[in-house]
Amino acid sequence: MSQVQSHDSESSARGDHAARLYHQPWPSDWWLRRASFTLFMIREITAVFVGGYAIFLLVLLFLPAGAFQAAVQGPVSAFMHVIVLVMALYHTVTWLNLTPKVLVVWRGEERVNPILLTAAHYVGWIVLSLVIVGLVVFLAGGGA
Amino acid sequence: MADENAILEVFRYQPDQKSEPTFQRYEVPFHEEWVVLDALNYIKDHLDGTLSYRWSCRMGICGSCGMMVNGDPKLTCSVFLRDYHPQVMRVEPLRGFPVIRDLVIDLDDFMNKMTEVKAWMIPKEERSIEQGEYLQSPAQLARYRQYSTCINCTLCYAACPVYGRHTEFVGPAAIALAQRYNMDSRDGGYEERAETLFDEHGVWMCTFVGDCSRVCPKNVDPAAAIQQAKVSATKDFYRSLVPWGKRRTET
Numbered sequence: 001m002s003q004v005q006s007h008d009s010e011s012s013a014r015g016d017h018a019a020r021l022y023h024q025p026w027p028s029d030w031w032l033r034r035a036s037f038t039l040f041m042i043r044e045i046t047a048v049f050v051g052g053y054a055i056f057l058l059v060l061l062f063l064p065a066g067a068f069q070a071a072v073q074g075p076v077s078a079f080m081h082v083i084v085l086v087m088a089l090y091h092t093v094t095w096l097n098l099t100p101k102v103l104v105v106w107r108g109e110e111r112v113n114p115i116l117l118t119a120a121h122y123v124g125w126i127v128l129s130l131v132i133v134g135l136v137v138f139l140a141g142g143g144a
Numbered sequence: 145m146a147d148e149n150a151i152l153e154v155f156r157y158q159p160d161q162k163s164e165p166t167f168q169r170y171e172v173p174f175h176e177e178w179v180v181l182d183a184l185n186y187i188k189d190h191l192d193g194t195l196s197y198r199w200s201c202r203m204g205i206c207g208s209c210g211m212m213v214n215g216d217p218k219l220t221c222s223v224f225l226r227d228y229h230p231q232v233m234r235v236e237p238l239r240g241f242p243v244i245r246d247l248v249i250d251l252d253d254f255m256n257k258m259t260e261v262k263a264w265m266i267p268k269e270e271r272s273i274e275q276g277e278y279l280q281s282p283a284q285l286a287r288y289r290q291y292s293t294c295i296n297c298t299l300c301y302a303a304c305p306v307y308g309r310h311t312e313f314v315g316p317a318a319i320a321l322a323q324r325y326n327m328d329s330r331d332g333g334y335e336e337r338a339e340t341l342f343d344e345h346g347v348w349m350c351t352f353v354g355d356c357s358r359v360c361p362k363n364v365d366p367a368a369a370i371q372q373a374k375v376s377a378t379k380d381f382y383r384s385l386v387p388w389g390k391r392r393t394e395t
Contacts, residue, residue, distance in 0.1 A: 037353065040353045
């Protein structure tokens with residue numbers, strides 16, 4: 001019986017404690033209150049543009065030739081491509097800079113310098129981009 | 145002898161008197177060598193004995209004096225008045241946690257999470273005293289050493305917007321410590337921790353804001369620990385797809 005009473009009084013004390021706690025509100029504009037938060041949100045939003053452009057490219061594949069030309073030419077298309085390019089560059093740079101947080105390489109007891117890892121990714125990115133540009137230019141020229 | 149005063153606006157919450165918090169302004173002598181905790185101790189000793197806050201070691205080891213100073217999570221024993229003066233210093237309890245009184249937060253949720261992730265050594269093999277100690281090479285130690293320096297100050301939780309909006313998230317320090325043990329060559333508890341670490345409230349809730357690592361006073365880099373735990377979970381998933389694959393304990 002005494003155990004039951006003890007349990008009840010403990011529960012009651014916990015209830016009182018919980019009731020007296022003040023829960024601090026988390027502001028809905030938290031991402032505007034610190035530059036690093038705002039930059040994080042921009043990084044996340046750029047994913048929408050990158051993903052959206054990937055869908056746009058897939059749609060292009062299924063368009064007839066006339067519609068394809070209309071979709072990729074003109075000032076509206078040029079403006080859209082510039083915006084998407086800026087977003088894609090920001091997205092790529094921010095994620096490449098974060099690579100050493102995810103990828104840790106060890107040489108014995110020494111960790112390989114994170115800057116080297118990031119630099120290697122930048123080199124890979126530039127080389128791949130040049131290869132793709134070269135391929136596109138080659139195909140646009142009729143493959144000759 | 146101080147010639148001028150520093151001004152602090154301190155969060156006050158006294159549930160026995162008021163149901164809502166207020167801010168109280170105090171003027172304390174400005175000394176170049178004083179940290180914010182010195183100013184709080186001055187208030188407690190000379191101006192207002194009712195002010196409640198936690199502190200212990202005064203040298204960035206115990207992790208108990210974490211508070212928001214002008215909106216940023218800080219160990220108050222490690223930030224100087226001169227870093228803010230003559231600006232008014234606003235001192236608040238760590239964000240994201242329930243407040244018991246004034247600057248004292250309720251740590252029950254954090255302590256429960258440390259238990260849930262089993263943030264302790266689960267030996268890979270039991271050894272008797274006669275068998276001797278669990279040996280480890282310097283290279284094996286180097287793998288997890290950074291994550292072992294966490295002092296449980298919870299500044300990373302106060303910096304984390306994910307935890308701020310969804311307190312069910314296991315959170316940076318608990319995951320970093322779980323990862324610390326997962327990466328320890330002597331530990332065999334990876335499977336036991338996986339259920340909590342990799343469930344819907346575990347590592348996948350982290351959106352990699354990265355502010356936990358910025359505010360960490362010990363450079364633990366919990367954001368990196370969380371992303372590396374995600375890599376472990378992903379490897380496990382792909383291993384589970386092939387007949388010869390099996391989950392491996394991190395080494």
